[in-house]
Amino acid sequence: MPRLSHRRVAAIRLIWIATALVATALPARAGTLSCTGCHDKALVAQFTECAHAQAGLTCVDCHGGDPKAADEKAAHAPTNFSRPKDKRAIAELCAKCHSDVRKMNPYGLPTDQLDRYKTSKHGEQLYDKNDQKVAVCTDCHGVHDIQKVKSPQSHVHPTHVPDTCGRCHSNEKLMAQYSLPADVVAKYKTSHHANLLYGKGDLSAPTCVTCHGNHGATPPGTKEVGQVCGKCHGRQRELFEKSPHAEPAALGLFSECVSCHGNHAIQKASLDLFAVACVQCHKNDKKQLSVRDAVAGVIRKAGNEYQAAASLVRTATVRGLATDEEQLLLQEAKTQVTQLEALQHTLTPTELQPAAARATDLFRFIRSGVAELEQVENWKRRALIPVWLFLVAMAGLFWLKRKQVGR
Amino acid sequence: MNLNEKVSRRTFVDYLLGGGLAVWAVGFMAPVISYLWPAQRRGPSVQTVPAGKESDYTEWQTKMVAIAGHPVMVVRTPQGFKAFSAICTHLGCIVQWDAGRKQIACPCHAGFFDVTGKVVSGPPPKPLTEHGIAIVNGEVLVKST
Numbered sequence: 001m002p003r004l005s006h007r008r009v010a011a012i013r014l015i016w017i018a019t020a021l022v023a024t025a026l027p028a029r030a031g032t033l034s035c036t037g038c039h040d041k042a043l044v045a046q047f048t049e050c051a052h053a054q055a056g057l058t059c060v061d062c063h064g065g066d067p068k069a070a071d072e073k074a075a076h077a078p079t080n081f082s083r084p085k086d087k088r089a090i091a092e093l094c095a096k097c098h099s100d101v102r103k104m105n106p107y108g109l110p111t112d113q114l115d116r117y118k119t120s121k122h123g124e125q126l127y128d129k130n131d132q133k134v135a136v137c138t139d140c141h142g143v144h145d146i147q148k149v150k151s152p153q154s155h156v157h158p159t160h161v162p163d164t165c166g167r168c169h170s171n172e173k174l175m176a177q178y179s180l181p182a183d184v185v186a187k188y189k190t191s192h193h194a195n196l197l198y199g200k201g202d203l204s205a206p207t208c209v210t211c212h213g214n215h216g217a218t219p220p221g222t223k224e225v226g227q228v229c230g231k232c233h234g235r236q237r238e239l240f241e242k243s244p245h246a247e248p249a250a251l252g253l254f255s256e257c258v259s260c261h262g263n264h265a266i267q268k269a270s271l272d273l274f275a276v277a278c279v280q281c282h283k284n285d286k287k288q289l290s291v292r293d294a295v296a297g298v299i300r301k302a303g304n305e306y307q308a309a310a311s312l313v314r315t316a317t318v319r320g321l322a323t324d325e326e327q328l329l330l331q332e333a334k335t336q337v338t339q340l341e342a343l344q345h346t347l348t349p350t351e352l353q354p355a356a357a358r359a360t361d362l363f364r365f366i367r368s369g370v371a372e373l374e375q376v377e378n379w380k381r382r383a384l385i386p387v388w389l390f391l392v393a394m395a396g397l398f399w400l401k402r403k404q405v406g407r
Numbered sequence: 408m409n410l411n412e413k414v415s416r417r418t419f420v421d422y423l424l425g426g427g428l429a430v431w432a433v434g435f436m437a438p439v440i441s442y443l444w445p446a447q448r449r450g451p452s453v454q455t456v457p458a459g460k461e462s463d464y465t466e467w468q469t470k471m472v473a474i475a476g477h478p479v480m481v482v483r484t485p486q487g488f489k490a491f492s493a494i495c496t497h498l499g500c501i502v503q504w505d506a507g508r509k510q511i512a513c514p515c516h517a518g519f520f521d522v523t524g525k526v527v528s529g530p531p532p533k534p535l536t537e538h539g540i541a542i543v544n545g546e547v548l549v550k551s552t
Contacts, residue, residue: 196532202532238517331501332501334499335499339515342515342516393427400420404417
């Protein structure tokens with residue numbers, strides 16, 4: 001094989017490098033980056049961080065246009081460039097991909113969002129009344145900064161949902177047009193649910209969408225939002241169905257959970273609730289209020305006994321007593337006491353009796369167990385008396401011996 | 408020793424001191440000897456807790472054991488033994504095995520966990536804490552952590 005001269009080798013290398021540079025530059029010009037020539041750099045930077053850019057989408061995929069075109073007019077030629085003309089067009093544009101099973105399958109995303117959206121209040125307003133003020137996909141998820149729902153930066157991440165909804169639902173002027181209150185998000189932020197979400201970082205705590213739904217309407221089988229509580233508080237719902245309140249609630253005479261617990265500003269339920277909730281309907285009804293007192297009395301007694309038993313076991317454990325068995329019993333007693341709080345939804349004192357009786361038995365076992373441990377401990381302490389006497393006697397003997405040796 | 412022989416006060420004090428020192432020496436040496444003596448029992452109870460024989464469990468059978476005052480549920484799944492803290496992560500109730508659903512259920516607020524400890528439904532915010540399992544000579548041992 002003939003040897004090439006140094007000049008020829010250098011020329012070939014240069015050609016290779018030039019070809020590689022052109023090859024890498026071409027797709028960039030043909031793709032998104034050609035838009036950056038004119039469009040806002042910050043907007044482009046925001047887009048490159050978003051979930052769509054990370055999935056390989058470019059400006060053209062949503063906006064169309066011709067990124068190869070040399071001038072602005074040609075790039076935005078109406079034949080292939082489009083800007084959604086209204087909110088309905090935005091929903092349809094997103095649905096072009098998000099309703100396509102083939103496109104969404106690789107990401108494991110559902111494809112019924114648009115159909116579900118049409119069943120929601122937002123969707124009904126938009127599709128039935130052409131109301132352009134209602135929320136559509138981009139109002140909640142963002143436009144060029146869309147993130148995956150699980151990303152903490154996402155507008156629809158649980159910690160951001162209340163503020164995202166609040167952008168419209170805290171707007172007094174806007175809400176007044178629909179006769180809706182504008183303080184729901186502010187109220188939510190004072191609630192027990194919000195405390196779990198923000199205070200304890202519990203991402204499973206309910207936000208607006210948990211009860212009101214997100215894309216679609218409220219979940220199937222619910223006539224009103226109050227019934228949604230049973231999605232998480234299933235046991236209470238089941239017990240409520242057995243209560244005398246179930247029938248009037250089914251007749252729509254009151255909202256089954258909301259009437260007693262409230263809704264957006266819901267607080268952690270306590271015995272104090274009995275004092276304020278029941279009298280709303282049964283103010284002068286002595287018979288029903290005596291049922292309330294009986295139910296509350298059982299829970300209060302068990303709660304006080306639990307506190308006393310827990311304190312007893314804690315003190316014994318701190319003293320160094322082996323309270324493993326008592327701790328187990330205490331755990332079981334806690335289960336019974338917590339069950340009482342759920343069982344009270346039956347509003348039938350006899351339904352609470354088995355758990356209350358079991359709790360009372362457990363408290364008795366705990367008290368006698370701790371008393372037995374203390375008895376053994378006291379016996380051990382008394383057994384130390386001869387040891388101390390021995391040590392004192394030895395000290396006395398050493399003193400005597402020292403005296404004798406000194407003589 | 409002649410019983411009629413009179414014991415001097417000095418000798419009596421010596422006897423008492425000698426006896427006392429002997430008792431003290433025994434008391435002092437006992438823990439040293441017990442430390443040097445070969446171990447007769449298993450080590451600290453916090454390491455592992457026996458949960459019965461492997462052959463005692465049929466598929467999907469469960470058993471509760473206590474580790475340091477805390478209930479732990481052992482379940483035999485087709486994939487092997489699993490053990491979880493039996494304290495619900497919602498409000499601390501003791502969970503139970505729901506044989507029909509093959510899930511772990513909390514009786515207080517109907518929280519359900521699958522056999523990997525993950526929350527399936529209900530209010531529990533976190534999965535159940537899993538405990539390690541070891542099978543030694545056919546005996547199921549649950550680790551404390």
